[in-house]
Amino acid sequence: MKVKLQFILSLFIVFSFQSYSQETIKTMFYNLLDFSEAPPTDRSDILNSILASYDPDIFMVSELQTEADMNLILNQSFDYTEQSVSSAPFVYNTSGFGGNLHQLVFFKTEKMQLMETNQIQTNIRDINHYKFQMNTADEEMLHVFVAHFKAGQYESNQQERYFEATKFVNYISDLDADANIIFGGDFNFYSPTEAGFVTIQYGTLNTDMLDPLNRVGEWHNNATYSDVHTQSTRRSNGNFGDHGAGGGLDDRFDFIFISDNLAEQTNNIRYVEDTYQAYGNNANCFNNNINYINCTGDFDQDLRNLLYDMSDHLPVVMSLETDSNFLKVKNYQIKNNVSLLSGNLVDDMVDFKFNSSLIGKKAYIYNSLGQNLGGFTINNTFRSYDISAYPNGIYMLKITDLEGHIKIIKR
Template structure:
């Protein structure tokens, strides 16, 4: 059909598995840089480094990198299977810790995880090293298996019939794209676009049944729905990223007019922070969730010297939040965890 700009990366199979990873990319938008294997227990987990194909940025020697980590974790609901998944993600994070480089990381694939309480998942999202910690763009932790509350996010199975595919209907969130802090904040020129994360073919109305069962599934064209039903027992997960080629935007993110910034939260009801201002300044404080949705916004004033503030956050649920301070020209963003 005339489309010839998709390319694929090299593949590996050091683990000797009958399942391998593969990444296809639009070469009009991205170019392949390099590949490495992060771990080989059960199956290879591959790290693919791509860069944004912008003639202007490349000419200036300044482009954005996107690092895709592909993993197919051990399947199965036994304790031994969970231990294997735990081992795989531990080895992934240890490999990333050796690199210890903040970057635009995405980890994706069929994780076969039943709950956010599984160690395999906690290894990814609770890692103490913020440079390599991952975040769920839709912030939907929980017990996903056979739980109708998570019906809009389930990815497996497309059918109730078990033949060469797994059956049981849509009742598991096995497939993920998790992102690094740099992609949440956009601090390295690549930013997650709010509300773009979705499961293709899941309309939220087919919990525990086939995607083409009644009621009619209008989330995608009929031909696409049929292809999803026939070709796999998993649904694809997608998200959108925005790439900034302006160095000015990047500088605006990382420069801070607030010296010696100190932050802490008191229980789950109050957030305190302090900083030293070089001169009087009016600034805006904004607290957003992991989806980038603003929840609290306040106009504040700082005097020259030390300034301290206490913000009531009792209306917010437990979890991760990002707090931004800006004077209209420069901006600093930091993360807080309300427990």
């Protein structure tokens, strides 16, 4: 009887773990600093190494300059992964004085689908809204907002940040009371007493937005909060063509806020405790370069060198989890989703037409020996690809998650 009882108990434990297995959604926000204009010129490769070290499922950015820079990130910075990465459509800023600095989100298509996008207008830069549906049986929704608030310490700058925060809370007041929300951005708050910060946290009747670390204090130029500082990674910007700020790490400008329901363990999507970090900050670099040799700790010298070269800001990261399992993406036949507009007998250029469902997936060209000659991320339903450097012969196009291939004959 004792053996039988132990067997039943073992089955209960096994099925309990199967029923409550958890899936993780890793998020990152990063102010990319005038990307890609600012030096050094190899920052897409630098970003590749930073992203590979964390591997986010949702990557929120600010200070992206052009659609070409978006494609640079998709094709080069995410080249480290075999998983399919897409971005929301690149949309130019519609607010008053945002200039050529834009917000955007990149995401793993195996884990989620982009359902809606919108822009909240302010006086300076838009606040971008992205609604995602998780690729799970429960199809949980996650609202992602990305912002870049007005910089500066003057009272007028603080008032502008308050206005931007008010626009955000007025917007989310129209969402369902139980909506899952994360709000990433460079907010330029110098103090938690700023009206803008208080408004984000407590500005609606239905939803409070929380700092997952609960490290609310006078961060500015205060060594007590050196573990949460995100700007500046550099004591001087002289070696970077005066792009960005100097002064060393002494401000907490960058945040990912979460709606209060994400802090509840019973919620369908929730924050994972102790995963929020100022990425690369070992908490001992106050007023110094992030790559200062004495700033040792969990984040190694190689990573901190990359962060120093990439931007005057550090990324902030955190993880979410859900009890629903991500569903395996079905493999579809490539022949039903890709066509060659000029046939498969070509000279220098191949003209592809892709089904819109393929946007975000990676396409690769192989020779007859099966060698990978390169590829690209599908960002549009039409794409011309230059194969003039290839010798005459037979080539194959393959796409991630699709079965089969398309034959191309270069003459």
